[in-house]
Each structure stands twice: as C-alpha cells, then as structure tokens.
Amino acid sequence: MQRMNEEFTDHVDTWYRLAEEKATQYFASLYKQVMDKSYVPALTEDFQLWKSKHIQHSWLSFFSRGKRKPNSRDYHRYFQWLNYRGKLDDYLDRSVSYMYMRDLGKDMDSPDTKTRIKRLVADIKNQLIHSTATNRGDQPEYMSLNGLYRWGQKEGIETAVIWVIGKLKNVSSNIPKEMNAEHAQRKLIKIIIGVILHVMEEMDEGISPAERSRRLDEAIRLGYSYGLTYPFIDDLLDSGVLNEQEKEQYSQMIRTALLTGSVPELEEWVGNNKDLVYYVHSELREAFEYIKRHQRPETQNIFFEQSYVFFHSQDIDRVKDLSNANYTNEELYLPIILKSSSSRLIVRSVISAPMDEGFDHRTFCYGIYNQLADDFADMFDDMKDEAVTPYTYYLKYHTQRTDLINPFELYWAVISHLIHNVYHSDAKTREVILDRAINGLKRCKERIGIEKYNEIMEIFASGNPEFNRLVQHMVRKADDVDFFDKLLRDQMVINLKNSRTEKEDFYDTIKTVRQQINSMLHIPKHNGIKTMEQPLIDAANYSLEGDGKRIRPILTWVMGVNEYGLQASEIAPLLRSLEYMHTASLIFDDLPSQDNASTRRGRPTLHQVENIATAELTGLFLILRAIKEQSSLDHYNAKTVLALMQYSAEKTEEMCMGQAMDLQSKGKALTLDQLNMMCFYKTGIAFEASLIMPAILAEVKEPEIAALKKYAYHAGIAFQIKDDLLDMEGDLLILGKPTGKDVENNNSTFVSILGPDGARKEMWEHYCLAMEALKEMPRNIVFLKHLLNYMINRDR
Known part of the structure; x- marks a missing residue:
C-alpha cells in the first residue's frame, strides 16, 4: 500500500497536466470553429436535412390533427397519445439512442449498438403500455418502491435493492435544508441507473442468470458508491452549508484520499456541522473502499487518475469569483471540459469495463456538450447564486471583454464537431443531437417566457443573425423533439x-x-x-x-x-x-x-x-x-x-x-x-x-x-x-x-x-x-x- 501511495503522489501532477494538454488541444479546435464560423454552414445544411422530419407543412398538419397533444407531465395520457399517433417508437428510439451516446459513449453507426437500442426500445414500450393501461394516476410503477422491488425480484437481486432503498432513505434524511434535496437525490439515482445501464450493456445474451444477478447486485452498490460523490462532495461543497474553513478541511481530506488511495481518519471537526460531516465521512469511506475492492489491478490507476482530474477541475471551477473580470477563455472552459469528460470516464473504470475502440475520444469530446446544455438551463439560478459558468460570466462581462468567447456559439461549434468530426456525419447522431438541442431551447423558452427568452437570445445569438433565425424557426415550429429522460427527470423531481x-x-x-x-x-x-x-x-x-x-x-x-x-x-x-x-x-x-x-x-x-x-x-x-x-x-x-x-x-x-x-x-x-x-x-x-x-x-x-x-x-x-x-x-x-x-x-x-x-x-x-x-x-x-x-x- 505504501508503494502504491508513493506512486499516486508521484504521478498526480502528470495526470492533470496530460489531461489539461488534451483539453487545451480540443478547446483550440473549437475556438477556431467559433472564430471562422465554419460550424454555421455545416449546421445549416444539417438543419435542412433534419427539418423535413420535424416541421410539417401547414396543410398536412391540418389534416393530421387528432387528439390534442397532452402535457408531458400527464405522462399516462402523454404516452397513450404518442402510441395513438404512432410516435411512441420514434420517441423512445431517440431517447434510448441519446442515452447510449451520452451515458455509454457508443458509436451510433455500430450494427451491434443499433440492435441493442432496438431491443431496449421494445422492452420499454411494453412496460409503458402496460403501466399506462393499469395505472390510475399514481406515480409510474417504475418510479415506485414496489416497482423497484418487483424488478429486483425478477433479476434475483432483492438484497441489493433493499440495501440501496435503505441507503437512499438515509441520504435523504441527512441532506441539509440549505441544499436542494430533490436535485441531490435525483442526481444520485441517475448515477445508479447509469452504472446499471453500463453493466447491462457489457453483459452478453448468453450470460447465466446467477452471473447476471451478481453483476447487477454489484452495479447497484457501485452506482450508489460513485453517485454518493454528487450530493456529498459536489453539492455539499457548492452549497453554503460548510464555512470556508470547513470546506478547506473537507476538500483536503478528499484530495488526500485520491492521492494516497485510502480515506484519512476524520480529525476533530471545527465548525457547526460535526454530525453531518461524520455521517458523510463514514458513508464516503465505505463507498470508496467498496469501489477500490472491486477494481481490477489494471483499472485501479485509471480510476484514481480520472477521479483526481474530476475533483481537481471541479475544485478549480468552484473557487472562481464572478466579481473577477480577468479570467481567460482557457480558465473558463478547460476545467469544464475536464470535469464533464472525466465524470463519465470514471464510470467505465468503476465497473472495470473494457474500453471499446473510440470510447475515450467520444466521451472526452461529448462531455462539454452536455455541460454547456446544463449550464444554459441553469443560467438564471447560477446568476442568482453568483456562480461562475461560461454563460453567467459572458452575461456579466460581454460588453467589457470583446475577447470572451460566446458560450452559445461554442455550444453550436461543439455540436458541429460532434456530428462531423467525432461521429463522422452519421445520420442518427445528427438526428439525436439536433433533437436534443432544439428541445433544450424549447424547454428554456417555456420555462422563462417568450420575452425573457428573446432578450437572452439577443445577447447570445447576435453574432450570427441568419443562423439564429434558422434556429429560432426550428424552436417555434419543430415537433417531435422531446425525450423520455427529460420526462423522467421532471416526473422524478415532482414525485420527490x-x-x-x-x-x-x-x-x-x-x-x-x-x-x-x-x-x-x-x-x-x-x-x-x-x-x-x-x-x-x-x-x-x-x-x-x-x-x-x-x-x-x-x-x-x-x-x-x-x-x-x-x-x-x-x-x-x-x-x-x-x-x-x-x-x-x-x-x-x-x-x-x-x-x-x-x-x-x-x-x-x-x-x-x-x-x-x-x-x-x-x-x-x-x-x-x-x-x-x-x-x-x-x-x-x-x-x-x-x-x-x-x-x-x-x-x-x-x-x-x-x-x-x-x-x-x-x-x-x-x-x-x-x-x-x-x-x-x-x-x-x-x-x-x-x-x-x-x-x-x-x-x-x-x-x-x-x-x-x-x-x-x-x-x-x-x-x-x-x-x-x-x-x-x-x-x-x-x-x-x-x-x-x-x-x-x-x-x-x-x-x-x-x-x-x-x-x-x-x-x-x-x-x-x-x-x-x-x-x-x-x-x-x-x-x-x-x-x-x-x-x-x-x-x-
């Protein structure tokens, strides 16, 4: 163990430096596309191909009117409407495809991936149709404790399900009131589901029931162990629960664990959160040890490397001050490239999965797309909290700093890069990513109102008026761009x-x-x-x-x-x-x-x-x-x-x-x-x-x-x-x-x-x-x- 600790310490600077060099190269290529606006003609052509499936002619939409589209929050009627209109298969296909792209880092052009997506779509469709037929308006069966336990019985993993239900209950009761409890729980549950998906994706059809149960049991425990870092590291450090001295002591303890491979004993805690920190320390140490025990020797270094890159980039990002007008573009964007990619790369090492060809590259490039989309959605909350993100920083300083990259332009440059450079102009990739982008803008417009949305667009889209008119036309007119995971997210938050x-x-x-x-x-x-x-x-x-x-x-x-x-x-x-x-x-x-x-x-x-x-x-x-x-x-x-x-x-x-x-x-x-x-x-x-x-x-x-x-x-x-x-x-x-x-x-x-x-x-x-x-x-x-x-x- 001592030799391993020294090895971690010796290599830590190399880990971050190499990751930062890779992020710098990626950012430079994106920066060039923003500056020369090469993404605009590429995406304009993509939208021309894309819109035929999503924008109907007025005369066609008149004749295709049937039942009025219900609000997606009324999920039972919504699924019934999708099925009635023959849209449910496409809806689930783009939703599952997106999860395979985002969470599993898969290539959409792979025949094996297409087969697996088709099979999963059929399974989910059957469950949804059954659920909407038998449910009288309660929460969906797949979101209920009895639904979860019944799934556990079917898979022979009841003990793991009971264990994780107890763990989630304890986490919920220990989340301080200053934190967003529903948000923290949702992210933890999302990570657990993501790890289960990863593990299920790695299992062959010929696997024995006993081995399948063992791996799913392990996936639940690994998912919880990794997911626990979100409420009790990221969210806790981002919140105002801990004072500055407590944050420093807590951060140092986490850093020590990642550098040495073992969680240090909790010294006498100075502050008002002793009970909380003792609980969190105990849970995180148990989680850390569980993950470490289940690492193969060849993946252990990858796990610690990616975990350190994730934590350090998150830490760099966290301490930024919105009142500081001097951050460079690199200082704003490199940490989010690193934290968004490493958070997904960690999952593969957590479950000790073999890396398929191109996984690292796809995952590394994809992360910032998701991060920029999330930061756009959370922009107003972040402004209120005075948190530094590319959007909040640009909103505050764009009139003073002509050198600042417009994050909205960078977002479209990332999309173009993913479609054409990472996924090689694959039609399914173009479909899913553009669906997701337009859906995000539609949701934002609905959430904040047309007036405020237009005001924001005047700031972020002013540099490309013609391209923006095209995008906004899609936002107004395009249909069939909603996603199952967004519905699940909304429903989960409502249910919680x-x-x-x-x-x-x-x-x-x-x-x-x-x-x-x-x-x-x-x-x-x-x-x-x-x-x-x-x-x-x-x-x-x-x-x-x-x-x-x-x-x-x-x-x-x-x-x-x-x-x-x-x-x-x-x-x-x-x-x-x-x-x-x-x-x-x-x-x-x-x-x-x-x-x-x-x-x-x-x-x-x-x-x-x-x-x-x-x-x-x-x-x-x-x-x-x-x-x-x-x-x-x-x-x-x-x-x-x-x-x-x-x-x-x-x-x-x-x-x-x-x-x-x-x-x-x-x-x-x-x-x-x-x-x-x-x-x-x-x-x-x-x-x-x-x-x-x-x-x-x-x-x-x-x-x-x-x-x-x-x-x-x-x-x-x-x-x-x-x-x-x-x-x-x-x-x-x-x-x-x-x-x-x-x-x-x-x-x-x-x-x-x-x-x-x-x-x-x-x-x-x-x-x-x-x-x-x-x-x-x-x-x-x-x-x-x-x-x-x-x-x-x-x-x-």
Whole structure:
C-alpha cells in the first residue's frame, strides 16, 4: 500500500497536466470553429436535412390533427397519445439512442449498438403500455418502491435493492435544508441507473442468470458508491452549508484520499456541522473502499487518475469569483471540459469495463456538450447564486471583454464537431443531437417566457443573425423533439417533492390526531365512584398514559374523517374503544404467563408496578370499557352500530386465537404459513379493524372493504416482520422495550425462520402486496401509502 501511495503522489501532477494538454488541444479546435464560423454552414445544411422530419407543412398538419397533444407531465395520457399517433417508437428510439451516446459513449453507426437500442426500445414500450393501461394516476410503477422491488425480484437481486432503498432513505434524511434535496437525490439515482445501464450493456445474451444477478447486485452498490460523490462532495461543497474553513478541511481530506488511495481518519471537526460531516465521512469511506475492492489491478490507476482530474477541475471551477473580470477563455472552459469528460470516464473504470475502440475520444469530446446544455438551463439560478459558468460570466462581462468567447456559439461549434468530426456525419447522431438541442431551447423558452427568452437570445445569438433565425424557426415550429429522460427527470423531481410534502402532511396528521386521541383516553373518576373501582381506573390510566404510537385509532380517524367524511366528535367513542382494546391486549401480552415483558412504552409493565392479578383485571376492565364505548355511537343507525359491534367481537375472538397460537408455539419451530396466520391474528386483525370499522359506519360497498382487508392483511404481516427485525437489531432507548426477547423466550419469528435477509425480503413482499391491494381501491388514499412506508422504515 505504501508503494502504491508513493506512486499516486508521484504521478498526480502528470495526470492533470496530460489531461489539461488534451483539453487545451480540443478547446483550440473549437475556438477556431467559433472564430471562422465554419460550424454555421455545416449546421445549416444539417438543419435542412433534419427539418423535413420535424416541421410539417401547414396543410398536412391540418389534416393530421387528432387528439390534442397532452402535457408531458400527464405522462399516462402523454404516452397513450404518442402510441395513438404512432410516435411512441420514434420517441423512445431517440431517447434510448441519446442515452447510449451520452451515458455509454457508443458509436451510433455500430450494427451491434443499433440492435441493442432496438431491443431496449421494445422492452420499454411494453412496460409503458402496460403501466399506462393499469395505472390510475399514481406515480409510474417504475418510479415506485414496489416497482423497484418487483424488478429486483425478477433479476434475483432483492438484497441489493433493499440495501440501496435503505441507503437512499438515509441520504435523504441527512441532506441539509440549505441544499436542494430533490436535485441531490435525483442526481444520485441517475448515477445508479447509469452504472446499471453500463453493466447491462457489457453483459452478453448468453450470460447465466446467477452471473447476471451478481453483476447487477454489484452495479447497484457501485452506482450508489460513485453517485454518493454528487450530493456529498459536489453539492455539499457548492452549497453554503460548510464555512470556508470547513470546506478547506473537507476538500483536503478528499484530495488526500485520491492521492494516497485510502480515506484519512476524520480529525476533530471545527465548525457547526460535526454530525453531518461524520455521517458523510463514514458513508464516503465505505463507498470508496467498496469501489477500490472491486477494481481490477489494471483499472485501479485509471480510476484514481480520472477521479483526481474530476475533483481537481471541479475544485478549480468552484473557487472562481464572478466579481473577477480577468479570467481567460482557457480558465473558463478547460476545467469544464475536464470535469464533464472525466465524470463519465470514471464510470467505465468503476465497473472495470473494457474500453471499446473510440470510447475515450467520444466521451472526452461529448462531455462539454452536455455541460454547456446544463449550464444554459441553469443560467438564471447560477446568476442568482453568483456562480461562475461560461454563460453567467459572458452575461456579466460581454460588453467589457470583446475577447470572451460566446458560450452559445461554442455550444453550436461543439455540436458541429460532434456530428462531423467525432461521429463522422452519421445520420442518427445528427438526428439525436439536433433533437436534443432544439428541445433544450424549447424547454428554456417555456420555462422563462417568450420575452425573457428573446432578450437572452439577443445577447447570445447576435453574432450570427441568419443562423439564429434558422434556429429560432426550428424552436417555434419543430415537433417531435422531446425525450423520455427529460420526462423522467421532471416526473422524478415532482414525485420527490410531492412525496416530501405528503410525508410532512402524514407526520403532521399523526402528531395532531395523536394529541387529540391522547386527550380523550383518560378514564375519569366521577363523584360517587365505587371504592373498589378506583385502583382499576388508576391502573388502566397508567397503561394508557404510556408513550403509545396510537397507530390504530389514528388510522381510524383518518379513514373516518378524511376519507369517509364522518364527524370527528361522533366517532370519538370508536377511537377510544380501539385504543382500550389494544392496550388491554398489551397488558395480557406482557404477563409472566405469556411474554413476561418488563418494559412497555418506555415504562415498567403494569404487572411490575402493581401485581399480576391487578394487570389481568385491568385488561378485562379495558375490554369491557371498549364495548361500552362502541355501544355509545348514538349518531349512527342502530343496525349499523350492531354490525360494527359484531365485527369487533369476532375480531377480538380471532386476536385471542392468535395469542393462544403464539403461546402454544413457544419452543416449537413453526412453518412460514403458520407464522403468517399467527401474526395476522395477533397483529394484522387490529389493522384491519382500524380500517373496516369506520368503513362499516360509513356504509361503504363490499369491494372496497375487501380491498381494505387485503391491504390490512399484508400491512399487518409487514409490520410484524419489522417488529421481529427490531427485536434483533433495534435500540432499547428508541424502542422503549428490551430487545432480544424473542430469542430469550425461544419464540419462532420471521427472523428465526428466514434469517435477517430472508425476513427483509418477506417484509418487502408483503409491502408490495399491500401497495398492490390499494390499486383495487376506488379512491387514492395517500395516507395508507405513507403508513406502509412508515411501518417498514420505523426504528421503534
């Protein structure tokens, strides 16, 4: 290792110098095209060839009118419209071709590439058509957790999918509020998908299922490990979260890791972000070591070389100050050529893929095209943040500095260079790149408005008025230039924002309703109460006052009030009855004759505080109190209330059966079917009752009740599996009860039967089945989706 460290240090200057020389040569060739405007006649001819496919004659467009084109944000209707108009194949073909060009560095003229693109287009089309046919307006199946897990099952990589879902959850919860959380998550997910695409592209058709699964498992972990650098290096250093001293200390640590091949220990951190930096350091070190372990010896140097070039060029770019009017063109453009190309070259070394002929050259030349397009799209945000990009710098200094290259002109010179010099005038390349360029301008115009767009074009396109008129004509008139990945990006950002808002609403609802329920649970001692009843009421209140989650009555409140329009005050007796019944079951469950628990809800169990007999009587007292509460639902039809009470009694019997099965099973090895049945009777029935009882009061139809029961069955089992996992690996202080009780009591659990990994897979299977049950509901109940997410992600 020491020899390797010295080797890295010795070669670091050479790495960057050689890369910079290559970038300088590339920039010089682009600069020449801008100066002599040789790109203009070449692209003018390209557009003449291109426009015949994208601009219809007015009489033809009149006769081809059919269904009106929907907004792409309504993706279900949009895909249906594309398919109806016969445009879906072309739409997917240019989208997939672009990904092969941008992410995989492929030559569009290769017969093998054409075959692979055609096959992938067919696969995506089938999935989209199926998704739009079965989806009722929810987020696309391929963007949902259950869709991701189902894909993982199909590929035999469930463990990796569960792992990355957990990792993404932790990253999301650790992104500081000063950073754009959705943007950071989107980029991380995009990198993971990109690495998976790379790995899938490298696999031959004859690969065995086991080897395919192994490589995809590895791709997910490598993708996360590499992608983590975007939120926790690039975005973190670009944000205002760290002060200048912290940024310097953090940057030096990263630089040391790349130079020595090992992540240095985190010294005492000076600043306000200690917890964040410790988490980031731990995650990045784990990611760094994982990537390093999976490098072949012959690709390891390439990985460190490209990583250092990427970080150093990014670092040079980051410290630029917009108030400095003296940056040269080379200082503005060389770092972005280097960072944009090396970021893609790293991926190939990360997965240790062999370099195909021309890959390095195509990837090196392509990077700045993508970077200039992104910088154009982000230009106004960058100006607001006073970030230095070619566009922000030109906007500020173009009237003072006649030597500055116009980045918009350079963008078109890059496009011409790619089409004619890198991809050798290939027709598919011309089609895809011009589609992308016009699409970017269309999106910008739509986003900022015509007036502001024209104002910007007057600045950036003034040097080539005739060529600009041609371009703007295409922007106004051209059609069929949109891309699937842009739709996915927009939809992902919308989904992430919506999910965050819904999650906040979910927890706000839980907090608010929990407070309401807690305020109504206390059993009062009225004047004239019998002396012998007082100890039972005190004991009942002691058990009710614990730090309970109150999930069951909260769920009933949400379903009753928010979904079925029942009055909160009118169902208060039902809410009390559910918590009284649940608390009674916990009192019995904790007794020495059953689970013999010493702690419940963060406090000593009732039989520890009082005695066993008092605990037993208190449990019975609460059950009778629950029945009394149900019978006082006098705002509803008596026949409906009677049906509710009959249902409640039936479910209570089944819960007793479940507990009896649990007691009889102690010390015995259960089958999975037996365990499923037992835990549904013990746990799932309570969830079912929380859903069904307000539905009974609301007199909803049987199909909806059946869907609710199916959801409750699978949600209840998922909840119990999570409990079993927490009993094995949870934190006593967070849980509020001892861990390891299942092992101590020799209980059969999902963990003991399936092992930890198997239990997690089973939990996710029931999660998916519960989510799929919700699709059978006539209404979209967002709360139930987030409740399910809470169940499997909770830490108590």
